[in-house]
Amino acid sequence: MTDVNGLSIGILGGTGDQGKGLARRFALAGHPVLIGSRSARRAQEAAESVGAGATGDENAAVASQAGLVIVAVPYDGHKALLESLRAELAGKIVVDCVNPLGFDKQGAYALPVEEGSAAQQAAAVLTESRVVAAFHHVSAVVLMDPSVEKVDLDVLVLGDDREATSTVQALAEAIPGVRGVYGGRLRNACQVEALTANIISINRRYKAHAGLRVTDI
Numbered sequence: 001m002t003d004v005n006g007l008s009i010g011i012l013g014g015t016g017d018q019g020k021g022l023a024r025r026f027a028l029a030g031h032p033v034l035i036g037s038r039s040a041r042r043a044q045e046a047a048e049s050v051g052a053g054a055t056g057d058e059n060a061a062v063a064s065q066a067g068l069v070i071v072a073v074p075y076d077g078h079k080a081l082l083e084s085l086r087a088e089l090a091g092k093i094v095v096d097c098v099n100p101l102g103f104d105k106q107g108a109y110a111l112p113v114e115e116g117s118a119a120q121q122a123a124a125v126l127t128e129s130r131v132v133a134a135f136h137h138v139s140a141v142v143l144m145d146p147s148v149e150k151v152d153l154d155v156l157v158l159g160d161d162r163e164a165t166s167t168v169q170a171l172a173e174a175i176p177g178v179r180g181v182y183g184g185r186l187r188n189a190c191q192v193e194a195l196t197a198n199i200i201s202i203n204r205r206y207k208a209h210a211g212l213r214v215t216d217i
């Protein structure tokens with residue numbers, strides 16, 4: 001298992017539920033965590049609410065200072081944000097957890113993405129970064145819940161750079177209960193992002209925060 005001890009984690013859009021949830025779990029695991037936002041003030045407020053030593057700053061500062069950067073913004077703002085941070089993110093592992101989804105009366109559904117998936121869109125923009133797709137199916141509610149000591153799910157990790165996917169698998173396992181499972185090349189991220197629509201349907205029907213487990217590995 002790759003050693004990720006001490007790796008600093010930056011989270012773009014870390015003021016949202018998903019960003020704060022991941023920030024909390026990684027900070028509790030002992031990682032330096034930098035919460036990013038379009039507003040330094042909002043980032044600092046979010047960092048205070050997360051605690052455990054997390055700090056907050058503007059997205060660009062976080063992107064340049066963190067060792068590994070997670071993108072946790074809505075799909076709407078995804079491409080433009082990454083285009084503005086190409087230089088800061090060059091040479092880094094960038095983890096995309098963005099689910100391009102629409103919602104209507106029938107619930108959630110997957111949106112078409114010209115590049116194939118949000119993760120491939122990130123890779124198309126960030127040609128100097130190592131883009132990995134992961135954390136799509138982790139519920140922010142569960143990550144934030146202090147009564148949940150162990151998060152019962154596998155995190156599917158996809159990418160074209162083996163060292164980068166191994167690093168992100170190890171990072172996923174910093175969250176107690178989680179297993180990081182390699183899920184294929186980035187060209188297969190579309191299904192993983194779209195599957196979130198099914199999980200949201202499951203959650204609505206069964207009033208749950210469902211997670212996935214892969215068997216026989």
Ligand SMILES: NC(=O)c1ccc[n+]([C@@H]2O[C@H](COP(=O)([O-])OP(=O)(O)OC[C@H]3O[C@@H](n4cnc5c(N)ncnc54)[C@H](OP(=O)(O)O)[C@@H]3O)[C@@H](O)[C@H]2O)c1
Pocket residue numbers: 012013014015016017018019036037038039042043071072073074075076077078081097098099100135136137138139140141
């Ligand atoms: N929520 C979950 O359970 C969950 C689970 C798995 C994956 N995800 C994925 O994680 C991402 C974030 O989810 P979320 O629920 O945390 O979303 P969110 O609360 O709607 O947004 C997260 C943050 O993104 C920033 N943001 C919003 N619009 C932006 C724009 N146009 N450009 C740049 N930044 C923008 C905002 O921060 P500032 O205003 O402070 O900049 C906001 O606090 C989504 O892509 C989602 O698909 C979510």
